[in-house]
Amino acid sequence: SQTIHQWPATLVQPVGSPLSLECTVEGTSNPNLYWYRQAAGRGLQLLFYSVGIGQISSEVPQNLSASRPQDRQFILSSKKLLLSDSGFYLCAWSGGTFNQPQHFGDGTRLSIL
Amino acid sequence: GQQLNQSPQSMFIQEGEDVSMNCTSSSIFNTWLWYKQDPGEGPVLLIALYKAGELTSNGRLTAQFGITRKDSFLNISASIPSDVGIYFCAGHTGSYNTDKLIFGTGTRLQVFP
Numbered sequence: 001s002q003t004i005h006q007w008p009a010t011l012v013q014p015v016g017s018p019l020s021l022e023c024t025v026e027g028t029s030n031p032n033l034y035w036y037r038q039a040a041g042r043g044l045q046l047l048f049y050s051v052g053i054g055q056i057s058s059e060v061p062q063n064l065s066a067s068r069p070q071d072r073q074f075i076l077s078s079k080k081l082l083l084s085d086s087g088f089y090l091c092a093w094s095g096g097t098f099n100q101p102q103h104f105g106d107g108t109r110l111s112i113l
Numbered sequence: 114g115q116q117l118n119q120s121p122q123s124m125f126i127q128e129g130e131d132v133s134m135n136c137t138s139s140s141i142f143n144t145w146l147w148y149k150q151d152p153g154e155g156p157v158l159l160i161a162l163y164k165a166g167e168l169t170s171n172g173r174l175t176a177q178f179g180i181t182r183k184d185s186f187l188n189i190s191a192s193i194p195s196d197v198g199i200y201f202c203a204g205h206t207g208s209y210n211t212d213k214l215i216f217g218t219g220t221r222l223q224v225f226p
Contacts, residue, residue, distance in 0.1 A: 041221075043216050046213060049212060049213065051212060099205045
């Protein structure tokens with residue numbers, strides 16, 4: 001069966017520090033991969049998605065970037081964190097065809113001080 | 114970005130009661146998905162719907178894909194304390210083939226013993 005792993009589960013970082021969140025998927029090949037951010041008590045905002053290695057689509061202009069160095073690995077990064085980057089970050093995967101459900105990891109709680 | 118209109122925003126019910134929530138859109142959808150999110154965790158897929166008029170059950174949960182393709186509802190029968198959480202509808206719009214989901218704003222469910 002397919003599984004998705006996200007780490008770390010929680011992270012506290014100072015303003016201006018770099019960021020690297022990692023997501024890996026097991027049990028499937030050529031998945032679509034997604035990064036979302038969720039503000040407290042709010043809905044999900046799509047940040048990036050990828051349909052293949054090295055292919056990244058950005059949904060909103062922001063202080064973050066994403067990379068997909070391997071088929072089942074998706075990384076969310078920042079060179080300098082802002083206070084507004086605080087939130088709950090979720091990685092998700094779906095099958096590589098259209099209209100497939102997405103399956104989410106357990107998320108990373110990021111607090112910026 | 115585009116979001117689905119999900120209602121009610123929150124519900125406070127007594128254990129054993131039935132629950133109903135719905136999502137509507139001005140656009141047609143190819144799929145309707147229902148997720149549940151527990152505090153501090155990622156959303157978990159409950160039910161996936163792929164055809165207009167489709168009615169699908171998962172235990173005490175029942176969901177339907179509206180015949181107009183612009184709405185969906187989720188019913189929970191005989192609620193129990195572990196039903197507490199935030200429920201999100203989501204779907205793929207029908208205007209073009211897409212890998213991206215549009216999410217509702219969520220319904221927060223509280224169940225009192």
